Amino acid sequence: MRQHVNPLSHFFQLEKDLPEVSKLFDNIYLPIHLDIGCGRGNFLLEMASSNSQWNFLGLEIRESLVIGAEKDRVKLGLNNLSFLFCNANVSLKNWLINFGKSKVKRVSIQFPDPWFKKRHRKRRLLTSSFLTLLTENLDTGSELFIQSDVRSIMNDMTNLIDLSKCFNSKFPNSELSTISNPFPILTEREKYVKSQGLKVFRQIYYRNSNKVK
Secondary structure, eight states: OOOOOOTTSGGGGSOOOOOOGGGTOSOTTSOEEEEESOTTOHHHHHHHHHOTTSEEEEEESOHHHHHHHHHHHHHHTOTTEEEEESOHHHHHHHHHHHHOTTSEEEEEEESOOOOOSGGGGGGOSOOHHHHHHHHHTOOTTOEEEEEESOHHHHHHHHHHHHHHTOEEESSTTSOGGGOOOSSSOOOHHHHHHHHTTOOOEEEEEEEOSOOOO
């Protein structure tokens, strides 16, 4: 079940100071996979356990999920993984600017809250301003992975990314439902969707050298 919170409410508009990279990981020189909207964190817990050459950072707007995920991370002794509670649209900008673009090599947005009603679309995670923020802070070649079980949401996200002209899709002519998940680990949402026999729509992008307009 999706548990929505309104990211535009006053509480979630308060900017949080995110920790420096040295406080997040033991080895600060590893590339970072940034998973935005990580939920309970099971995907990242498994990814970090099996990928010691990457650092993983999960951002989640629901604090109770972050608390639970952090407890599991500590219990497993995973020092290449951190979870942070924040509204990425509000708090990520200064962290990325201060951190520099050389470390974040992969960004994933998996099954974001759809906010179907037209008046609620401004609550969606991937807006034009948020895409610009990511674009400005990713080096050429960095990966952007998106997936959803809602085709209309995927269409909106892919249209936004394509219009930016700052990313090249790995599968430009493929039906989104036929693109395989590049990761061996599934999110809880993907497991549920697959158990219902429903489709998952995906696309993989790479940052090109075009400047943000």
